Amino acid sequence: MEEWKRLLRESITTAEGLAGYLDVDQDEIRDTVRRYPMRINPYFLGLIREKGDPIGLQVIPDREEIEDRVCIEDPLNEEGDSPVPNIVHRYPDRVLFLVATQCPVYCRFCTRKRKVGTPRFVTSSTIQTGIDYIKGNSGIRDVILSGGDPLLLVDNEIERILEALRRIPHIEIIRIGTRVPSALPQRITKGLCNIIKRYHPVYINIHFNHPDEITEESKSACEMLSDAGIPLGSQTVLLKGVNDDPDIIKRLMQRLLAIRVRPYYIYQADLTLGTNHFRTDVGTGIRIMKNLMGFTSGLAVPHYVIDAPGGGGKIAILPDDNLVYIDNKIVIMRNYTDKTYSYPQAIDLNEPCVQNVSRQGEEIRVQGTGGRG
Numbered sequence: 557m558e559e560w561k562r563l564l565r566e567s568i569t570t571a572e573g574l575a576g577y578l579d580v581d582q583d584e585i586r587d588t589v590r591r592y593p594m595r596i597n598p599y600f601l602g603l604i605r606e607k608g609d610p611i612g613l614q615v616i617p618d619r620e621e622i623e624d625r626v627c628i629e630d631p632l633n634e635e636g637d638s639p640v641p642n643i644v645h646r647y648p649d650r651v652l653f654l655v656a657t658q659c660p661v662y663c664r665f666c667t668r669k670r671k672v673g674t675p676r677f678v679t680s681s682t683i684q685t686g687i688d689y690i691k692g693n694s695g696i697r698d699v700i701l702s703g704g705d706p707l708l709l710v711d712n713e714i715e716r717i718l719e720a721l722r723r724i725p726h727i728e729i730i731r732i733g734t735r736v737p738s739a740l741p742q743r744i745t746k747g748l749c750n751i752i753k754r755y756h757p758v759y760i761n762i763h764f765n766h767p768d769e770i771t772e773e774s775k776s777a778c779e780m781l782s783d784a785g786i787p788l789g790s791q792t793v794l795l796k797g798v799n800d801d802p803d804i805i806k807r808l809m810q811r812l813l814a815i816r817v818r819p820y821y822i823y824q825a826d827l828t829l830g831t832n833h834f835r836t837d838v839g840t841g842i843r844i845m846k847n848l849m850g851f852t853s854g855l856a857v858p859h860y861v862i863d864a865p866g867g868g869g870k871i872a873i874l875p876d877d878n879l880v881y882i883d884n885k886i887v888i889m890r891n892y893t894d895k896t897y898s899y900p901q902a903i904d905l906n907e908p909c910v911q912n913v914s915r916q917g918e919e920i921r922v923q924g925t926g927g928r929g
């Protein structure tokens with residue numbers, strides 16, 4: 557048996573199982589797992605140092621999950637944008653295609669908590685219906701395989717899906733969203749890489765939340781994927797007590813670049829039922845972004861997005877004080893160290909180039925760079 561399959565089979569899924577390794581309240585775990593499944597595979601378990609640490613918090617069930625009275629089951633209204641089961645068609649040119657229900661671990665904060673770990677949600681018939689839908693809609697040029705975790709399917713099933721999608725002429729790119737390289741890196745085998753690279757261009761976005769998830773094993777999994785010509789991106793969810801800290805996120809982004817993973821998105825946590833205790837405030841997210849922009853490689857700066865409740869899609873949130881003032885003559889802006897600079901608009905060179913711009917009562921004397929001076 558392949559190592560990853562053995563690791564999955566040896567995963568902890570019960571309160572008694574977990575109590576063998578960590579000092580946990582078995583009743584709490586049991587009550588929570590009755591509603592939302594637990595899976596902690598031996599590799600990920602090995603990253604947990606103690607119960608409340610940033611790795612443990614992500615996968616150890618908490619009674620707060622079943623006591624959440626604030627959030628909702630399907631906060632992004634994915635079901636509302638779903639023309640056929642397991643396809644979410646929200647944007648004009650791309651779809652999300654849920655092809656798996658299993659994951660290497662069950663993250664307690666998962667946006668699809670309503671579905672993951674429940675095998676009946678994905679069948680060979682929903683996969684076929686999804687492929688037919690994509691085939692029938694020539695406006696779709698980008699398919700994002702998600703779930704659950706698509707890379708928990710066996711090689712044959714992955715190949716069957718990739719092959720079917722590649723046969724559709726209007727599909728330009730295929731993306732895979734996965735937590736496998738960070739949570740079960742043993743799943744990235746030579747065989748799997750050889751399959752994926754036959755269907756290029758394939759992009760992979762990897763879910764990474766904490767610098768401690770970057771290990772020799774996850775590094776080597778990412779290297780194998782990169783060497784198969786797959787561009788790698790990362791997606792990170794801001795989580796209270798896990799990574800809601802500017803220095804932790806900076807370290808994570810820098811370490812991702814060092815293993816050739818380009819940070820793509822930082823997500824504000826969704827309003828998913830059972831996850832309210834993980835939510836941070838958006839001000840924290842903005843502070844985290846300000847600690848990246850300018851202070852470290854531009855490549856280490858992802859987009860910070862809120863996936864709008866109700867199905868509005870991802871909306872980028874930027875620090876709002878970079879642009880101090882703009883009119884048709886001048887732009888006043890603030891840099892990462894809080895210093896103010898100006899940029900003259902492309903105006904008639906005969907205009908005087910020194911202007912006074914006033915905003916909120918403050919006078920800023922602006923030295924233009926063009927014109928006669």
Ligand SMILES: *Cc1c(COP(=O)(O)O)cnc(C)c1O
Nearest residue numbers: 644645646647650651652700870
């Ligand atoms: C996130 C998402 C996508 C992909 O969005 P990008 O910004 O292109 O990465 C597509 N469809 C749905 C429904 C999504 O939630």
Ligand code: SF4
Nearest residue numbers: 659662663666704735
């Ligand atoms: S791996 Fe992704 S889909 Fe699976 S439980 Fe974690 S967040 Fe949800």
